[in-house]
Amino acid sequence: MNDPAMIQVRYKLQRDDFALDVDVGLPMQGITGVFGASGAGKTTLLRCIAGLESAAESRLIVAGDAWEDSNSGVSRSVQARNVGYVFQEPRLFDHLTVRSNIEYGRKRREQNGTASFDRVIDLLGLESLLSRSPAELSGGEAQRVAIARALLCAPRFVLMDEPLASLDQARRDEILPFLDRLHAESSIPIVYVSHNIEEVCRLCDHLIVIEGGRVVANGELQDVLVRTDVAAVGGDHAGSVIEGTVAGHDDNDDLTELKFSGGTLWVPGETVAIGAPLRLRIRAADVSLCRARPDDTTILNVLPAVIDSIEPAAGPSTLIRLVIGDERIVARVTRRSIRELDLKAGDDLFAQIKSVAVRSCRESDAEVLADRI
């Protein structure tokens, strides 16, 4: 309960149209995704943690320090909580320059030297924007400034509330590489709220799923994604994430070879150095199963797999969890196929993976790009 590496969060509150009842531990490292549909209570939870919202029952223990406890009456003010908060909209101060915006929190909090100004500016590519006014920034640039501002207010951790939700796809694609870099290079823990599974798969290490104000799953990203019994991660967007190492590039076919514990995967050519870690997302709908290894298929990636479990379901199709090496992936298969092939847990078979999506380079891309073969 007083684990130094955890943020213990307990909030219970009732609003007119919705209730939140959460008791969960968040790791104080890496990026923790808080995933769920709109209206599930993600934003309210984040606002409670930041001290912007009050709850009937509350307990917030950050690395052993009680920040809030409704039983003993402890409640630190927003100002005294030392968390960075990135809102859905940038909320920059229009009367100040970009530099003054970023320095606003820095000047008001005692710095412990974890994040230096120059490093954050460099990480988020803000050097050329510092003297501008917020009105002169694009939506994506403004959100990058807001992220820098939050990182530089000496936070114990940073809360991000769907920072990309108000941006169009092009702007998101512009910011995501910066978040990748942040993930790889920054030691500040981040709690990242999102209803976009692809963002979560790309950025997070740990995942909490919220449904109707309650936590329905909590664990390592890979473990939660293969929870076929959790509706939020098991719907049309069901998929899994595996991590491997780049083993080589085939420049003729523009493919990259990735090694992981279950074998080798060929993925579309990536500008990543050999030996670099790479994260892949495999959608359940892109995985099919066969009893015998097919030798006349167009699909490049066919791997031996063992059925771990088959989720009972009423619809036309259901999810099967497979073990490949040390990794688990999920496949969406029709119930008819399961019956006709007589599939059951423990069966050995072959998984065909049609395509992989969402790659995340988790090393400094500058170096990696230079090493491109």
Added chain:
Amino acid sequence: MDSLFSPLWLSIQLATITTVLLLAIATPIAWWLAQSESRWKPLIQTIVAMPIVLPPTVMGFYLLILLGPAGALGSWWVDLTGSALTFSFAGLVIASCIYSLPFAVQPLSVAFESLGRTKLEAAWTLGASRTDAFFTVAVPLSLRGYLGAVVLSFAHTLGEFGVVLMVGGNIPGETRVVSIAIYDQVESLNYAAAHQLSALLLIVAFGALLAMFFVNRRWRR
């Protein structure tokens, strides 16, 4: 010439002091009105807005009683300073502050309302106390509201007549402001002098409003 324009100078002094005091008084009221969800809010809004609809003579009459040597405020003032508030410059300042209050509160509360809580929340999470966030975020982002409050309170105080006549009378150099002086000149059929003062006031009022709308447009971006 000197005596012709001395009421104008007095008016400008009165309007300036009133405007400065009103900014200090109206800011917390407007802030409260913009943030509060109290059930007493309509009552406070009504009280603040009363001077807009009340005949100046009614306002002036009650102020005369309040500020008079027998009134609550007036007797306290006499105890404190030895002189009466009525028919004095200090009395005029108090009366003007009450009379022009809605003209300062209104633009400010509109500005604070449109600012909302979002930017303030951002400032709080960055470690700014509520007071700090108010002065470093809310005020600078509400400058248009402050401009409106300054121009309207100044112009409105400059032009007040009924309340001044009731509370201040017509004492040269003390309470004889420009609007009273114009009335006097007309009464004594001295139209030329009335013209000079009136035209001057017209130009000042027109210029102030024009400047406000111009600046507003530039700030809107």
